Each structure stands twice: as C-alpha cells, then as structure tokens.
Amino acid sequence: MDPGSLLGLVREDLRGFGGYASARTTDLRGEVWLNANESPWPNPADATGSSRRYPEPQPPALRQALARLYGCDPAQVLVGRGSDEAIDLLVRALCAPGRDAIVVTPPVFGMYAVSGRLQGAPLLEVPLVDGPDGFAVDLDAVATAAxxxxxxxxxxxxxxxxxxxxxxxxxxxxxxxxxxxxxLVVVDEAYGEFSDQPSATGLMAANANIAVLRTLSKAHALAAARIGVLIADPVLVRVLRACQAPYPVPTPCAELALEGLAGEALARTAARVAEVRRERVRLQDGLAALPGVLRVYPSDGNYLLVRFADADAAFARLLAAGVVVRDQRAAPRLSDALRISIGTPEQNDRVLAALDAKEAVA
Incomplete structure (x- = not known):
C-alpha cells in the first residue's frame, strides 16, 4: 500500500486540516517570550520554573528517545496522553459519524468501543475464539467483517x-x-514488553496500513505520567497531530519519561519485566493447583485471566485479604472470570494464600 494512499482512509473534511496553530507551533527563537500570554514569573510551588511555559507539543528529545526504544523513526512517533488519546484520535480522524465502522474482538479492552460510540462509528464485533490454547482472533472473520x-x-x-x-x-x-x-490495522501492544513476540512495527515497511500503540504505563511503571505512543506512517502522524490538542504532553511528564528511558532506568525495567515473567509462570501454576480454579489462561501480558467455580466467593476472599483484582464477570463470556495482575513475589503469595481453601479453613 502506497503511504500516500493512507490519506484516502482519513475523513474527507480532515485531509487538508491544519489544526490549531499554537504559540509553540512555529519554531521561533528569542530571549523574551511574550507570545503566549504566560506568566512572567513562576508559580511559588514550581522549584524549577519550567511549568510557567507551555510545553513543546511533541517534545523532540522524548520523541527521539521513544523512537530508539521502539526501533522506528521519530517522524513515525506521535506522543499523547496515554494510548487512550491515540485511540480517540484515530477514530475521530478516520471515521465519519454514522458511516465508517470499527472492528473489535471481544472480550477486549473497552476503550476502542467507547471511542467509537462517542464518534458515532458503527461497532463491528468479531468475538475471540476460546480454544484449548486460550483465546485467539479469527482473522478471516475480522477481514470479512471489515x-x-x-x-x-x-x-x-x-x-x-x-x-x-x-x-x-x-x-x-x-x-x-x-x-x-x-x-487501518491498529495493533495495541500495551503489554508487548512481557511477550516473546516481536513488535508489529517490523511489518510496517511493507504494510503502510499498520499502526502500533505502545505505552510507558505498564512495563515502564509510569502510568501516572500518561505517556502513550502511536507509531505509524508519517503521513498519518501529521494528520493526527493536526487533530490533537495543542499541548498534550506536560513538561514534568516528559522530563520524567526521559529519565525513565535513560540507560540505568531501562536496565532496571528490563530486570523487573524478567521477574514478572517468572512470577507469571509461578502464579499460573499455583492458581491451577487450587481446587476452586476451573482454568488459568496462558498469558503474554503481566496478568492472568482465571475462571472460578465461584468467582463471587473468590473475589470476596481476595478483598478480605486486602487484594484488589479486576472483576471480568460483566464482560462477554467471562461471567466466571477474574483478571489478576502479576505482583511482587510477596503479593502473589498473598493471592494464592487468600484463594487456598486449606488456608481458609485453617
């Protein structure tokens, strides 16, 4: 697919849209900045004074660091407020309300459907297939539905x-x-660091209609910083940037992200990801051995989906032990399931102890 033809997927009324031209849009140089109606003094609580200025819309140093992390060109990187913003931008920029649909594969992350509903985009659901090796996507059915x-x-x-x-x-x-x-095929790799599978970014050179979502919220432990990344063809990145709010990345968040992507921090993150992967195996085996557990699904993420004979009782026992997990019982075909994030070894032991019937009796 010719990258230029990606514009054909964008809403007709947005193909030449320039967006809002903020005070930081133009690359100007000067010593006295009086073009954005900012305060000439920092807030008394701002020790560095950096927060009185509006941030760079797409901080260059952060884009470069993210491009190095994900093995792509900075021109392919759009930084936003978590993956949620990128999902919303994609739906708004590509889907004309009431006409252009989105395809999702439930049970799955709910923000795709939320963004579609807010935009008035028809929702096409192709349910995952629950087989002996776990849930899988029926890609032929996805292609047909799309x-x-x-x-x-x-x-x-x-x-x-x-x-x-x-x-x-x-x-x-x-x-x-x-x-x-x-x-456009959007591959959400929010949990990619925990998987053995290489990133779908490696497919983009031959397939311009693939885009990849990444985040610093999970493996990099920066959920509160809200740094989400869309990796896509530069043609699409430029369109989405025009649709984005003027200053999406607060300076303190960008600075924290840069520190978190420095060498020593990255090495510690890699070690922690390796520990999560080891604990995932241990917790999966431990849960599968418990009498009230019906099935523990194999996982490439930092969580396990677990079916229980009595999910209500399991949820209550975990809460009584001070452990909060994600209740999945309202999701399609998961009426007996809970999702349990992988914690520290001590936290995982606490999960197993809370669910162990022998421990409860004792």
Whole structure:
C-alpha cells in the first residue's frame, strides 16, 4: 500500500486540516517570550520554573528517545496522553459519524468501543475464539467483517487484555494486505514488553496500513505520567497531530519519561519485566493447583485471566485479604472470570494464600 494512499482512509473534511496553530507551533527563537500570554514569573510551588511555559507539543528529545526504544523513526512517533488519546484520535480522524465502522474482538479492552460510540462509528464485533490454547482472533472473520461492514479501523490487542493471547505477526501482515486501501490495522501492544513476540512495527515497511500503540504505563511503571505512543506512517502522524490538542504532553511528564528511558532506568525495567515473567509462570501454576480454579489462561501480558467455580466467593476472599483484582464477570463470556495482575513475589503469595481453601479453613 502506497503511504500516500493512507490519506484516502482519513475523513474527507480532515485531509487538508491544519489544526490549531499554537504559540509553540512555529519554531521561533528569542530571549523574551511574550507570545503566549504566560506568566512572567513562576508559580511559588514550581522549584524549577519550567511549568510557567507551555510545553513543546511533541517534545523532540522524548520523541527521539521513544523512537530508539521502539526501533522506528521519530517522524513515525506521535506522543499523547496515554494510548487512550491515540485511540480517540484515530477514530475521530478516520471515521465519519454514522458511516465508517470499527472492528473489535471481544472480550477486549473497552476503550476502542467507547471511542467509537462517542464518534458515532458503527461497532463491528468479531468475538475471540476460546480454544484449548486460550483465546485467539479469527482473522478471516475480522477481514470479512471489515470488508462487508465498511470499517476504517481494525483494533487488534496483542497481547490481548484481558485474555492474554498474542496475534501472530504473519496473520497481522496478511490481514493488512487484505485490507490495504480499505482500513487501518491498529495493533495495541500495551503489554508487548512481557511477550516473546516481536513488535508489529517490523511489518510496517511493507504494510503502510499498520499502526502500533505502545505505552510507558505498564512495563515502564509510569502510568501516572500518561505517556502513550502511536507509531505509524508519517503521513498519518501529521494528520493526527493536526487533530490533537495543542499541548498534550506536560513538561514534568516528559522530563520524567526521559529519565525513565535513560540507560540505568531501562536496565532496571528490563530486570523487573524478567521477574514478572517468572512470577507469571509461578502464579499460573499455583492458581491451577487450587481446587476452586476451573482454568488459568496462558498469558503474554503481566496478568492472568482465571475462571472460578465461584468467582463471587473468590473475589470476596481476595478483598478480605486486602487484594484488589479486576472483576471480568460483566464482560462477554467471562461471567466466571477474574483478571489478576502479576505482583511482587510477596503479593502473589498473598493471592494464592487468600484463594487456598486449606488456608481458609485453617
């Protein structure tokens, strides 16, 4: 697919849209800055004084650091307020209300459907297939639904939240090829650091209609900083930037992210990811051995989806032990399931003890 043809997926009225020209849009140089109606003095609580100025819309140093982290060009990087903002921007920029649909694969992360509903984009659901190896995406059904339903966006969560399975790269590439010129395939890799599978960014050179979502919220432990990343063809990045709010990345958050992506911090993050992966195996085995557990799904993320004979009792016992997990019982086909994040070894021991019937009796 020719990258230029990506513009054909964008709403007609936004293809030449320039967006809001903020005081930081133009690259100006000077010593006295009087162009943004900012305070000439810092807030008394601002020790560095940096917060009195509006931030760079896309901080160059952060974009470069993220491009190094994800092995792409800075021109392919859009930084925003978590992956949620990128999802919302994609739906607003590509989907004309009431006409252009999105495809999702439930049970899955709910923000795709929320963003679609807010935009008036028809929702096409292709349920995951629950098989002996866990939940999997029916990619043929996804392609058919997208083609017949007039979809502009296909969201693939890989590893999928809450089910934990990854979508094979060869399947993603084949789907993108089938939908070239029709839809953008968005691969949400929020939990990619915990998986053995390489990133779908490696498919983008041959498939311009693939975009990848990443975040610093999970493996990098910066959830409160709200640093989300969209990696896409520069043509699409420019369109989305025009649709984005003027100053999406607060300076303190950008500075914290840069510190978190420095060498020593990255090394410690890698060690912690390795520990989570080890604990994931241990917790999966421990849960599977408990009498009230019906099934523990294999996971490439930092969580496990677990079915219980009595999910209500399991949830209550965990809460009584001070452990809060994610209740999945309202999700389609998960009426007996809880999602349990992988904690420290001590926290995981606490989970197992709370659910162990022998411990409860004692």
């Amino acid at each position: 083609g017949h339903g007039g979809a502009k966006l296909v969201f693939l969560c890989s590893p999928s939240n809450p089910t934990g399975g990854s979508v094979p790269l060869e399947g993603i590439a084949a789907l993108a090829a089938r939908l070239a010129g029709q839809a």
